[in-house]
Amino acid sequence: MILFFHPNGLCSSLLLLVIIFFSLCLFAPAKCQSSESKRTNYLKLKLLHRRALSSPFHIEEAIDDDSTRLLSLFATLSANITLKAPVVSGASLGSGQYLVDFRIGTPPQKLLLVADTGSDLVWVRCSACRDCSRHRAGSAFFPRHSTSFAANHCYSRACSLVAHPPHSRCNHTRLHSSCLYEYTYGDRSVSSGIFSRETATLNTSSGDLVHLRNISYGCGFRASGASLTGPRFAGANGVMGLGRGPISFASQLGSRFGNKFSYCLMDYTISPSPTSFLLLGDAQQRNMAPLQKNMSFTPLRSNPLSPTFYYVGIRRVSVDGALLPIDPSVWAIDDFGNGGTVVDSGTTLSFFLEPAYTQILRALERKVKLPRLERGVASLDLCVNASADEGTARARLPRLTFHMDGGAVFSPPVRNYFIEVAPGVKCLAMRRAEAGGSGFSVIGNLMQQGFLFMFDTERSRVGFSPAVCDAL
Numbered sequence: 001m002i003l004f005f006h007p008n009g010l011c012s013s014l015l016l017l018v019i020i021f022f023s024l025c026l027f028a029p030a031k032c033q034s035s036e037s038k039r040t041n042y043l044k045l046k047l048l049h050r051r052a053l054s055s056p057f058h059i060e061e062a063i064d065d066d067s068t069r070l071l072s073l074f075a076t077l078s079a080n081i082t083l084k085a086p087v088v089s090g091a092s093l094g095s096g097q098y099l100v101d102f103r104i105g106t107p108p109q110k111l112l113l114v115a116d117t118g119s120d121l122v123w124v125r126c127s128a129c130r131d132c133s134r135h136r137a138g139s140a141f142f143p144r145h146s147t148s149f150a151a152n153h154c155y156s157r158a159c160s161l162v163a164h165p166p167h168s169r170c171n172h173t174r175l176h177s178s179c180l181y182e183y184t185y186g187d188r189s190v191s192s193g194i195f196s197r198e199t200a201t202l203n204t205s206s207g208d209l210v211h212l213r214n215i216s217y218g219c220g221f222r223a224s225g226a227s228l229t230g231p232r233f234a235g236a237n238g239v240m241g242l243g244r245g246p247i248s249f250a251s252q253l254g255s256r257f258g259n260k261f262s263y264c265l266m267d268y269t270i271s272p273s274p275t276s277f278l279l280l281g282d283a284q285q286r287n288m289a290p291l292q293k294n295m296s297f298t299p300l301r302s303n304p305l306s307p308t309f310y311y312v313g314i315r316r317v318s319v320d321g322a323l324l325p326i327d328p329s330v331w332a333i334d335d336f337g338n339g340g341t342v343v344d345s346g347t348t349l350s351f352f353l354e355p356a357y358t359q360i361l362r363a364l365e366r367k368v369k370l371p372r373l374e375r376g377v378a379s380l381d382l383c384v385n386a387s388a389d390e391g392t393a394r395a396r397l398p399r400l401t402f403h404m405d406g407g408a409v410f411s412p413p414v415r416n417y418f419i420e421v422a423p424g425v426k427c428l429a430m431r432r433a434e435a436g437g438s439g440f441s442v443i444g445n446l447m448q449q450g451f452l453f454m455f456d457t458e459r460s461r462v463g464f465s466p467a468v469c470d471a472l
Contacts, residue, residue: 042257042281043202043210046101047115047265098265098345098445100240100278104217105146108201110138111237115263115278117345117455120245120308121162121183122252123191123218124238140237143219148199151178151219158216161247162195181218189225191238193218202280215252242345243308244457250280251457257281259458263345264469265449267415276469295454295465296408305337310455312462313405314341314441317356319363320398330356331441340440343453343462347444350417351433356441360400364428367398373425380427387424397426410464416447 099112104124111124127140135142143149152158154170159179171177179195196219200212220238223229241248242261250261262279301311314331317324330353333340339353352360361381365372370384384397397418401411418426429446433439452467 042260042279043204043253045202045278045280047098047263047276047278098276098278099236102240103201104141104198104215105143106148106199106211107146109141109145111141112138112235113238113240114236115240115242115345117242117310117343118308118347119239119241120243120248120251121181121191121218121239121241122215122247122249123183123193123220125223126193126219126221128221138237141219143196146198148213149219150197151176152195152197152216153177154179158197158247159195161245162218165192183218185225185227189227189229190223191218191220191228192222193220195219212253212256215249216247242455244310245308248308250455253280254457260454260456262452262454264452264467265345265445266469267449295452295463296410297456297461297463298404298406298408300457300460300462301333301340301405303333303337303340309342309344309440310462311340311342311440312443314402315405316403317360318401318403319360320367321401322363324359324363326356326359330354333440338439341443342440343443343448345445345448347442348429348446350430350444350447351442352430353433353439353441357430357432360430361428364398364400369396370426380421380429380431382428383421384418384426385424386418386420386426406461408464412447413450416449419446 098115100115101110102113102124103110113122113124125140127135127142128144129135129142130144132142132145154177156179159170162179162181163183165180165182168180180192181195182190182192184190195216197214197216200215201209202212204210218238227233242250245251258281260280260282264276266276298312301313303309303311311333315328317326329339331339331341351357365382368382368384370386373383373385397414399411399414400417401409403409417429419429421427429444433441448464450466450469451464452469454463456463
């Protein structure tokens, strides 16, 4: 914009500049952040495993969680096909495996949120108490104790991005007509409350703190359903949606931090559970530069009927270097939004649609050089006696490789898909994706362990590189 100044109109011109500046701050708050946030390379958040698991791996719990989650993910896909609107979240909160250490409000209140790449909404459990001294700190967010709390107006653009309770109306005559939201999960659990704005306080790459204003989130005063009230949600105060939709935490911070986020998941069968990290922004720390230089990238695929998920393209699969005869159409996304492969942080095992799963299973069975167990463990299809020396056992298990779009090759170590489920017993941590004619394949978080995964939405790609996660 070019402004022409006239001596008699100088005051008017200055007034116009002030109006333009505050308009930018109102409608594009990212442009008005402090210089500290602009200089920050990336933000670093702790990722804590939801519950401490000891080895052997508690496979029954993982399968139970995954089954619930996949039903929710597939329900999301079906709902979007029918309604063509993102009214159902892709998260099944109880099965989220990692919690983010999150601070929100002024002064900051510390909460634990489920980190979930399969949903968009950020929401926290809120309490409307006036005298909150009787409530334990960290049990909920107390908006009355925050000087930066503000509700989005029901006619704001932000409010148009969330689903609302049935029959809710916006009163255009009221200055403070709050935006009400109602978020329904695949198992029909519901979080509802006020869609609001707050200041989030996060660690930066230099170890300092940065205050990010005007983060939109759900201040949830009501929650119902097994996913949000049962034991699987214990310890969590809400969810941090990291999906591709406009209201996700990653999308809201996109323009501020390079439209990128990364995570590196450590082996959570170790006891006590180690800390992993979620990195928001362009991580150019010195000790990460070699990882990014050697990172393999594959393009993100788009599914208009399921825009939340991070789809990647698998072209071929090989076992010990031999390509499997899997029809490429298995990996394609059809006109109804079915098919494709999703990278998901909240699913433990990996799931593959037919006939890909059967082909992978048969190839691994032929290559296994350890004694087979006639009966699988916990409904897993391939279990072996691995009581011999650990190094020898790994050497006698076949190597699985995924050849992806763009020439990227993902070849995880054997321990990422043959896991110990009992003393001396290893099982294949994969299952058939039984979607009843719909759904997609899923690369779960066990398969992702020990890799730095970078989600670059600006260039529409996902990168991965082997990493020592606790060194990041």
